[in-house]
Every structure is written in C-alpha cells, then in structure tokens.
Amino acid sequence: MKSNLRKIFASRVFIGGAAAIAIWGVLALLIAAGIFSRSMQSLLIQICYYVTLALSLDLVVGYLGDLSLGHAAFYAVGAYSGCAFAVYTNLPLALKFIGGLLVGGICAAIVGFLISCAILKLRGDYLAIVTLAFGEFVRSIVKIIPGLGGTKGLLGIPSFDSRVVGFTASYIVLVLVIVAIYNFTHSRHGRTVTAIRDNAIAAESVGINIKRTKVLVFTISAFIAGLAGVVSGFYKTSITPGDFDYNVSIEALVMVVLGGMGSIRGTVIASAIIVLLPELLRGMDEYRMLIYAIVLIAMMMIKASPKCRALKEKLDGKINGFRSRFTRKRAK
Amino acid sequence: MSMLKVENLGITFGGLHAVENLNLEIEKNELYGLIGPNGAGKTTVFNMLTGVYKPTTGKFWLDGEELTGRSSIEINRKGIARTFQNIRLFGNMTVAENVLVGLNNQMRYGLASSFLRLPGFFKEERDYSKRADELLAVFDLYDERDTLASNLPYGKQRKLEIARALATSPRLLLLDEPAAGMNPNETAELMNTIRFVREKFDMTILLIEHDMRLVMGICERVTVLNFGTELASGETSKALNDPAVVKAYLGD
Numbered sequence: 001m002k003s004n005l006r007k008i009f010a011s012r013v014f015i016g017g018a019a020a021i022a023i024w025g026v027l028a029l030l031i032a033a034g035i036f037s038r039s040m041q042s043l044l045i046q047i048c049y050y051v052t053l054a055l056s057l058d059l060v061v062g063y064l065g066d067l068s069l070g071h072a073a074f075y076a077v078g079a080y081s082g083c084a085f086a087v088y089t090n091l092p093l094a095l096k097f098i099g100g101l102l103v104g105g106i107c108a109a110i111v112g113f114l115i116s117c118a119i120l121k122l123r124g125d126y127l128a129i130v131t132l133a134f135g136e137f138v139r140s141i142v143k144i145i146p147g148l149g150g151t152k153g154l155l156g157i158p159s160f161d162s163r164v165v166g167f168t169a170s171y172i173v174l175v176l177v178i179v180a181i182y183n184f185t186h187s188r189h190g191r192t193v194t195a196i197r198d199n200a201i202a203a204e205s206v207g208i209n210i211k212r213t214k215v216l217v218f219t220i221s222a223f224i225a226g227l228a229g230v231v232s233g234f235y236k237t238s239i240t241p242g243d244f245d246y247n248v249s250i251e252a253l254v255m256v257v258l259g260g261m262g263s264i265r266g267t268v269i270a271s272a273i274i275v276l277l278p279e280l281l282r283g284m285d286e287y288r289m290l291i292y293a294i295v296l297i298a299m300m301m302i303k304a305s306p307k308c309r310a311l312k313e314k315l316d317g318k319i320n321g322f323r324s325r326f327t328r329k330r331a332k
Numbered sequence: 333m334s335m336l337k338v339e340n341l342g343i344t345f346g347g348l349h350a351v352e353n354l355n356l357e358i359e360k361n362e363l364y365g366l367i368g369p370n371g372a373g374k375t376t377v378f379n380m381l382t383g384v385y386k387p388t389t390g391k392f393w394l395d396g397e398e399l400t401g402r403s404s405i406e407i408n409r410k411g412i413a414r415t416f417q418n419i420r421l422f423g424n425m426t427v428a429e430n431v432l433v434g435l436n437n438q439m440r441y442g443l444a445s446s447f448l449r450l451p452g453f454f455k456e457e458r459d460y461s462k463r464a465d466e467l468l469a470v471f472d473l474y475d476e477r478d479t480l481a482s483n484l485p486y487g488k489q490r491k492l493e494i495a496r497a498l499a500t501s502p503r504l505l506l507l508d509e510p511a512a513g514m515n516p517n518e519t520a521e522l523m524n525t526i527r528f529v530r531e532k533f534d535m536t537i538l539l540i541e542h543d544m545r546l547v548m549g550i551c552e553r554v555t556v557l558n559f560g561t562e563l564a565s566g567e568t569s570k571a572l573n574d575p576a577v578v579k580a581y582l583g584d
Contacts, residue, residue: 180447183446183447183448183449184446184447187441187445187446187447187453187457188432188436188439188441188446188456188457189443189446190446191425191429191432191433191436192433192436194422194424194425194429195422195425195433197424198421198422198423198424198425199420199421199422199423201384201416201420202416202420202421202422202496203422203433204384204404204405204408205382205404205408205413205414205416205420205497206408206413206433206434206436206437206496206497206499206500207404207405207408207409207436207437207500208405208433208436208437209405216443262424
C-alpha cells in the first residue's frame with residue numbers, strides 16, 4: 001500500500017500534474033488578488049499562446065529537423081477560422097471557445113497536410129524559403145476572403161470577461177498541448193521522427209516511411225499552431241492580417257532555438273522569457289529593442305558556455321535523484 | 333532455390349557503368365563475401381539491393397520474390413537489412429532507442445495510443461523494450477542501453493548498427509565493411525560476433541570487406557569485383573588465388 005503511494009508520488013504524471021496545478025493556482029491567485037498589473041495579466045495569456053506556437057514549431061524544427069519559416073501561416077489559419085466560427089455562431093461562450101479551437105485546429109491541420117505534401121522533396125534553405133513565401137501567401141489570401149474583415153481585420157471576437165477565466169482557458173490549452181507533445185515524442189511515432197532527423201538514410205534502411213512521417217509531423221504541428229491562433233484571437237478580440245507576418249514565424253523560431261531545439265522544457269522557458277523581456281525593459285524607452293537584442297545574444301552565448309551546461313547537467317541529475325529517491329526506498 | 337538470386341544486375345550513372353552484369357546466388361545460411369579494390373562498385377551493389385538506387389539492368393529475387401526497383405522501405409519489410417560503411421546511427425538517441433526504431437515496423441499501436449497513452453501503448457512499449465534489451469545483451473551492449481549512440485566507442489557503434497539491422501527481423505543481412513577502422517583484436521572479436529549472429533539468428537549474410545584475414549576466416553564463397561565487373565567468384569581461397577584477382581590487387 002505504502003509502496004504503491006510512493007510509486008505514484010514519483011511518477012512523471014503526478015509530479016507534472018502537481019506542478020501544473022500549483023503554477024496555475026499561484027498565478028490565478030495573483031491575478032484574482034489584483035497583485036499583477038493589468039499588463040502583467042495580459043502578458044501571462046500571451047505567454048500561454050506564444051509557448052503553444054513555439055512548441056508546435058519545435059516539433060518541426062527541433063524534432064524533425066526541418067527549418068520552417070512559415071508557421072505564422074498555420075497560426076493565422078487557425079486564428080481566422082476558429083475566431084470566425086466564434087463570431088458567426090450563436091453559442092454559449094465556453095462552447096464558442098471549444099468549438100473555435102476544434103475548427104481552428106482542424107483547418108490549420110488540413111492546410112498543414114496540404115502544404116507538407118507539396119514540400120516533401122525540399123530540404124534546408126529551400127524548404128525555409130518556400131515556407132516563408134507560403135506564410136506571406138496565406139496572409140494575402142486572408143485579406144480577400146469575404147467575411148474575414150479584409151485588411152481591417154476580424155472584429156468582435158468574443159472574449160472572457162474575467163482575466164482569471166481567460167488565463168485559465170489559455171493555460172489549459174497549453175498544458176494539454178504539452179502533454180500531447182510529450183506523449184507523442186516519447187512513443188514509437190516520436191522515435192521515428194527523431195530517427196529521421198538524426199539520419200534519414202539509416203531511417204529508411206530500417207523501413208521508416210520518411211514522407212509519411214514528415215506529413216504527419218507537419219499536420220500535427222499545424223494543428224497545434226492553429227490552437228495557438230484561436231487562443232490569441234480570443235485574447236485580442238480582433239485580429240488583422242498584420243498580426244501574422246513573418247516576424248511571428250521568426251520570433252517563434254528564436255524561442256525554439258533559444259530553448260535548445262527538441263526540448264519541451266527549454267522551449268517553454270525561452271518563450272516565456274522572450275515574451276516578458278520587452279515588457280521588463282519598458283523603462284528603457286528607445287533603447288528597449290537594442291537591449292532586447294543584446295540580451296538575446298548574451299543568452300545564446302551563456303547557454304552554450306561549458307559552465308552553464310555543467311550547471312544544467314547538475315540540475316538534471318538532482319531532479320532525477322529526487323525522483324529515484326522514492327523508487328529506491330520502495331525497492332528496500 | 334537460393335535465397336538471394338541476382339541476375340545481370342547493372343547500373344550506369346551518366347555514361348559510367350558503375351556495375352555491369354553482376355550475377356550472384358547466395359544460399360540460405362551462407363556467409364558470402366563481396367570484395368574488390370576501392371571504387372569497384374561494391375557499395376553500389378548494396379545500394380541497389382536495398383532500393384537506394386534503381387538498377388538500370390537486371391533483376392534480383394529474395395526467396396523467389398522479385399524485389400528489383402522496389403523502395404528501401406518495402407525491401408526492408410521483405411527481409412533485407414543492412415549496415416553502412418560509414419556508420420549511420422541515430423546519434424542523439426540512446427542505444428536502446430536505436431534498436432527500438434528498428435523494431436518500429438513490428439509495433440502496432442496507433443497514433444491515438446501514442447497521444448493518449450492507451451493501454452496498448454504501455455503493453456507494447458514494455459514488450460518491445462524487453463526484446464530490444466535481449467538483442468542488446470546478445471551484442472554485449474546492455475549496460476550501455478541508456479547511453480547516447482554517438483557516445484559509444486567505435487567498435488560498439490558497429491555492433492549497435494548490426495543489432496539495429498537485426499531488429500527489423502531480416503532474412504538477409506548486408507554488412508558494408510564491418511571491420512573498417514578496427515584494430516586486429518577488434519576484428520577478431522567482430523568475426524566471432526558475425527559467426528554468432530549467423531548461428532543464433534539462422535541468418536544469411538552478404539558482406540563487403542577489405543580485410544582479407546576476415547574474409548578468409550569466415551566467408552565460404554566470395555565474388556570479386558573490379559571496375560564494376562566480376563573478376564572471379566567461388567570458394568574463397570580459390571577465387572582469391574585467381575590470376576585476374578591477384579593482378580587487380582597487386583598489379584602485374
């Protein structure tokens with residue numbers, strides 16, 4: 001009985017779940033108590049959808065090893081289709097949100113599927129350029145589709161009245177995405193993805209279908225980027241094509257690279273820092289973007305330094321040690 | 333009927349005849365050598381047999397089934413697995429994961445099980461990591477199962493590549509210069525491993541090799557290639573003493 005309890009306490013599911021709830025509890029409390037300023041509250045929601053977007057890109061760049069510069073396109077397709085669903089249907093808010101997520105995710109996934117079929121033979125720089133062009137293409141198409149508001153944007157997207165609820169909804173989406181990506185990357189399907197990244201020729205020699213795997217990863221990644229788009233729309237209440245230019249793709253790429261490609265934890269931390277950074281530097285006025293750039297460069301350099309790596313390994317060891325303490329006791 | 337039958341196999345790149353009119357018949361459980369000087373076209377033969385290149389002429393059969401021109405994936409599923417001259421492991425994955433990738437096509441659980449961790453996921457992952465561990469134990473790699481493949485010493489990387497190829501449960505194993513870069517001790521150990529693999533898994537093996545001691549030690553029959561054409565073939569000692577072969581290796 002007792003050993004069973006220990007096992008449960010040491011399991012990833014328990015530790016992860018407890019951490020997720022604890023973080024939510026603290027942040028929601030701080031929002032509800034009014035300790036966080038309004039701008040800080042909105043930043044928290046922004047972090048949620050930016051992390052979701054960065055994680056979706058991490059699947060393609062970090063795990064599959066293909067450079068995509070067009071993730072803003074999937075983000076846009078998700079945002080527009082999901083938010084249009086919310087604007088043009090007559091449902092309770094919660095259903096609008098959930099339905100919007102489904103519609104946005106699925107539409108983005110379909111676009112992701114189609115585009116990945118088209119770019120299967122491209123690699124490296126060529127893939128990057130084509131995805132970049134594709135991103136701009138989607139943005140232009142959105143402008144001419146009737147009902148989406150043209151260049152003025154889609155207005156009147158419903159939003160959550162209370163910031164606590166808004167944050168909670170965005171946070172739940174993020175946590176579900178993290179769980180899904182973790183599960184996927186730690187399954188046989190995820191293994192084939194990293195195998196292709198590490199050595200495509202060897203992967204094919206053991207019978208892995210590279211084309212099918214790539215299409216699958218792009219589709220899943222587009223779905224998740226679509227979810228991020230819907231969450232962003234519900235936060236902003238209006239979206240314009242300008243919100244989805246290539247800067248968004250680049251920013252997501254910075255988050256992924258800074259987080260150490262192919263690492264969920266790293267991407268989450270890096271994305272949060274990058275969203276917060278301009279805000280923390282607000283007091284510096286016109287030097288803000290300059291310092292932002294310098295901090296980015298410094299972070300990359302520090303991250304690559306041997307000292308920092310040693311520290312990370314030590315931390316990893318501590319975490320694992322903490323986990324195995326429970327299991328070891330059980331064995332005795 | 334022979335296990336692998338190759339008839340008039342040939343390929344040209346532009347105007348260059350990389351391999352011409354190759355004929356091979358390999359019996360079940362045989363250890364067959366494919367040798368020849370650098371640039372003779374040995375690896376090209378492997379690439380044709382594994383679907384990396386499409387042969388321009390000729391055909392080949394595995395157990396009577398024609399596989400000419402099929403894709404790498406299909407050929408692997410039909411039972412031909414290979415290793416590479418320049419080791420190609422999944423460097424950022426652990427040793428156990430490398431073998432699990434090899435086992436992937438035998439695993440059945442679907443995407444939903446992956447995302448939602450349905451019971452099928454746990455059961456298969458448990459069963460197959462046990463199988464991977466067994467395979468690793470055969471190659472004396474069990475203790476390194478959680479090390480990154482790129483951190484393994486050279487000799488063990490070679491072994492891991494063979495283990496990964498065997499994980500796809502092939503009928504025919506193609507080894508591309510397994511002893512390349514090994515010292516005499518490692519080569520001797522490798523010879524034992526290859527013999528062991530053949531007995532334990534009842535495997536048919538075709539190998540490319542430069543190390544003549546290894547070839548003489550374990551291959552029953554060989555085919556000697558030079559400039560893409562067959563110089564001699566037959567029992568190892570006879571073929572190697574063929575005047576044309578001696579000339580190709582040592583000059584006039």
